[in-house]
Amino acid sequence: MGFKDFISERWQIIKINTVETFMLQLSSIFENWIVLITSFFFVIINILFINVLFTNVSTIATYTKDQMILFSLIGNLSFFINIAWSADNMASLIYGVNKGDLDLILSKPLPSLFYVTFRKIDIFLFVKGFVPGAIAYIVIIKWFSLNITFESCLAAIVIFIAGQIALNFFQFLCVIPVFFRGSAEQLMSLSWAFEYNLGRMIPLEGLDKFFRILFITLIPVMISTGLTTSVLLNKSDLLLSILFSIVVSIVFILIKILLWKFALKNYTSASS
Amino acid sequence: MNIIEINNLNKQFKITIRKNWIKSIFKSEYKIKKAVDNVSFTVKKGESVAFLGPNGAGKTTTTKMMTGLIYPTSGEISVLGFKPQDRNKEFLMKIGLVMGNKTGLNWDLTARQTFSIYQKIYKIPIEKYKSRLDKLSKLLNVDEHLDTPVRKLSLGERMKLELIGAILHDPEILFLDEPTIGLDIISKQNIRKFLREIQKDHGITLILTSHDMDDIELVCDRVLVINNGQLVFDNTIDYLKSNYNKDKYVKFYFDSIQDLDLNSYGEIYEQKDASITYKVAPTSLPQLISSFTSKNNVIDIDINSTPLEEMIKEIYEKK
Numbered sequence: 001m002g003f004k005d006f007i008s009e010r011w012q013i014i015k016i017n018t019v020e021t022f023m024l025q026l027s028s029i030f031e032n033w034i035v036l037i038t039s040f041f042f043v044i045i046n047i048l049f050i051n052v053l054f055t056n057v058s059t060i061a062t063y064t065k066d067q068m069i070l071f072s073l074i075g076n077l078s079f080f081i082n083i084a085w086s087a088d089n090m091a092s093l094i095y096g097v098n099k100g101d102l103d104l105i106l107s108k109p110l111p112s113l114f115y116v117t118f119r120k121i122d123i124f125l126f127v128k129g130f131v132p133g134a135i136a137y138i139v140i141i142k143w144f145s146l147n148i149t150f151e152s153c154l155a156a157i158v159i160f161i162a163g164q165i166a167l168n169f170f171q172f173l174c175v176i177p178v179f180f181r182g183s184a185e186q187l188m189s190l191s192w193a194f195e196y197n198l199g200r201m202i203p204l205e206g207l208d209k210f211f212r213i214l215f216i217t218l219i220p221v222m223i224s225t226g227l228t229t230s231v232l233l234n235k236s237d238l239l240l241s242i243l244f245s246i247v248v249s250i251v252f253i254l255i256k257i258l259l260w261k262f263a264l265k266n267y268t269s270a271s272s
Numbered sequence: 273m274n275i276i277e278i279n280n281l282n283k284q285f286k287i288t289i290r291k292n293w294i295k296s297i298f299k300s301e302y303k304i305k306k307a308v309d310n311v312s313f314t315v316k317k318g319e320s321v322a323f324l325g326p327n328g329a330g331k332t333t334t335t336k337m338m339t340g341l342i343y344p345t346s347g348e349i350s351v352l353g354f355k356p357q358d359r360n361k362e363f364l365m366k367i368g369l370v371m372g373n374k375t376g377l378n379w380d381l382t383a384r385q386t387f388s389i390y391q392k393i394y395k396i397p398i399e400k401y402k403s404r405l406d407k408l409s410k411l412l413n414v415d416e417h418l419d420t421p422v423r424k425l426s427l428g429e430r431m432k433l434e435l436i437g438a439i440l441h442d443p444e445i446l447f448l449d450e451p452t453i454g455l456d457i458i459s460k461q462n463i464r465k466f467l468r469e470i471q472k473d474h475g476i477t478l479i480l481t482s483h484d485m486d487d488i489e490l491v492c493d494r495v496l497v498i499n500n501g502q503l504v505f506d507n508t509i510d511y512l513k514s515n516y517n518k519d520k521y522v523k524f525y526f527d528s529i530q531d532l533d534l535n536s537y538g539e540i541y542e543q544k545d546a547s548i549t550y551k552v553a554p555t556s557l558p559q560l561i562s563s564f565t566s567k568n569n570v571i572d573i574d575i576n577s578t579p580l581e582e583m584i585k586e587i588y589e590k591k
Contacts, residue, residue: 104375
């Protein structure tokens with residue numbers, strides 16, 4: 001298979017799965033709107049909390065109030081992109097292995113790892129969850145006070161994408177024991193706790209060097225949030241950060257492929 | 273021409289044992305279960321082959337190895353010239369799989385919506401896809417259900433649509449794992465008839481696992497009996513029927529027994545509080561029913577073929 005076919009096949013899968021998820025959402029269009037209200041209130045409470053924090057101080061961990069709100073905006077973007085494609089797919093993988101539904105994917109001519117990674121792409125959920133809150137953040141931030149350049153924007157986009165790949169890898173790592181032990185829900189919750197409580201809450205500069213390295217390498221929950229914001233605000237070296245993120249995400253993809261092959265060798269398929 | 277060649281195939285599973293709850297937290301104990309034990313056979317193109325065996329015999333595990341879902345522990349498998357466990361795309365394009373208790377159709381979508389996804393996955397030309405879907409859905413009488421969400425369909429309708437999904441891309445081999453499980457008698461008959469038709473008309477090779485003797489009799493020409501992971505019988509369905517499925521098992525349900533000499537009617541196979549089962553030759557069947565019902569207050573009667581367990585016992589005895 002040539003490179004063009006390789007890309008074309010994967011693009012087809014993304015298109016098919018996006019349409020399928022969209023059709024699924026349409027079949028229950030009046031449900032799940034509660035996510036819109038919940039996420040909007042989260043954003044309002046988050047903005048109020050930041051206001052309280054900055055009542056008597058002008059910076060926290062070198063971040064001004066507007067920079068902190070920008071960090072929250074990026075944290076929210078990372079969170080909703082992650083749940084719109086990665087987290088739900090990893091939960092489906094646990095279910096698929098336990099119930100044997102994975103059999104019906106493995107018996108089709110599909111690149112199985114890519115397919116299970118992008119089985120659901122929930123654009124509806126992303127729009128409902130992210131957009132209303134994002135508007136609130138965007139309106140409140142005093143953009144002229146932020147040191148954002150065109151280069152830092154481009155670098156932040158690359159790092160954000162690499163960060164999402166890394167985050168997906170970390171969740172995949174937590175899910176893979178399901179092939180050997182039959183369960184992985186608790187580990188999945190652990191990855192969720194790291195991402196939710198750390199990735200979205202503390203800027204990179206708020207941590208000491210050891211934890212900074214830890215949370216952008218072994219537990220990569222801060223690449224798409226803390227590191228992305230830091231680069232966007234020109235607080236970190238752009239080139240070095242891009243290079244680092246790309247290398248980390250490539251290494252993670254390679255490990256993921258190897259782990260998948262190993263997992264399939266040990267797949268016992270739920271009995272019928 | 274052989275399209276499936278299997279030599280000395282083995283599959284072992286490591287099963288966790290939890291005898292002591294406290295100990296199992298610190299150290300897991302395992303036992304090895306031989307699910308498939310040194311199985312060898314070949315299948316020719318266009319054959320219709322059944323795997324027959326009780327639950328846990330190893331028939332589904334063998335099918336899963338032939339479709340590449342699980343890796344064999346040892347031995348060789350070649351299906352259509354491919355090693356199934358390599359999951360080669362060309363190989364997967366040529367097979368179809370139906371599992372009676374798993375759904376390939378998306379529960380919340382209509383079957384047509386899922387089929388249009390299959391059309392893209394299998395790269396079926398759009399005109400061919402439309403005509404094939406039209407033909408198959410009419411043949412199975414489910415054309416009116418194509419646009420109903422799958423969750424609203426009955427099990428029988430869903431299974432017919434599952435079958436269509438598995439053969440839309442015109443596979444060379446169709447693997448069916450208990451395709452009629454849980455279905456009513458009419459749905460079972462329709463599916464059996466359909467499978468026979470596609471096997472005869474399209475030359476598709478059928479590999480069917482079941483513990484329902486009727487599935488096998490009506491759909492397959494050859495039967496492989498698997499028990500405890502071992503292949504104990506490999507011959508035609510006619511040979512199996514004439515040698516091992518000779519008797520009928522007649523079960524009478526009653527309120528009370530008037531005639532206490534129950535042995536006078538024939539060989540008693542099983543006796544319970546409110547039922548009695550006789551093992552008889554098919555020719556003695558009318559005589560048995562007539563004499564038993566005339567002397568006893570019978571509520572209901574079941575007539576069955578030789579139970580699978582009996583057949584396997586007999587196969588072992590003859591060996």
